[in-house]
Amino acid sequence: MHHPKPDTLSPDLPAGLASAARRRAVAAGEVLFRQGDAPRVILFVLSGEVRLVRHGPSGQEIILQRGTGGFFAEASLWASSYHCDGVVARSGELLEVSRRAFEQSLDEDPAFQRAWMQHLTREVRRLRAQCERLGLYGAAERIIHYIESEGEGGSVTLAQSRKSWARELGLSHEALYRSLRRLQDDGVLRAEGPRLTLQGRIKRPSAQ
Secondary structure, eight states: OOOOOOOTTSOOOOHHHHHTOEEEEEOTTOEEEOTTOOOOEEEEEEEEEEEEEEEOTTSOEEEEEEESSEEESGGGTTOSSOSSEEEEEEEEEEEEEEHHHHHHHHHHOHHHHHHHHHHHHHHHHHHHHHHHHHTOSSHHHHHHHHHHHHSBTTEEEOSSOHHHHHHHTTOOHHHHHHHHHHHHHTTSEEEETTEEEEOSOOOOOOOO
């Protein structure tokens, strides 16, 4: 089965594993799984966008992972149940691989095993940065942390709407918009369409 090459954050599927996968078309809004469901397949995003989401105490949606190419919800491979919901944000196609076939490929293909470990290492770094970001109190601090950790040279180009980005930051879109405007007014941030560039530091009141 032919499939596009995934992005650099995901190891490619071995030919034998790809041929055993089932191609599946998905539509925006479709729920792939619910929190508490038992994982039975490994998902590989070919096109579109899928998200891992969890809801906070007041019902706000927090985006834990956005998948636009490569493996998705891979941390659930050996879990007894999903800890989040999997939702399609943009229509596209997935590959579904049975857990048994995936585990067999890891056992039999040392190159794929190494690539998988490298992929998981990158995911750990990404999640650490996200946890650190969500632990920050202010909206401005979360915005700056995102640009510094997810971008390059103090710039990042958003591949999602700002409302979607707000949910990923654990903020209301109103709080995000206010903070972006304040950062621009203070000369800390320059916004050019989806591209955000840091150009200064947050002005903080001096100690009394």
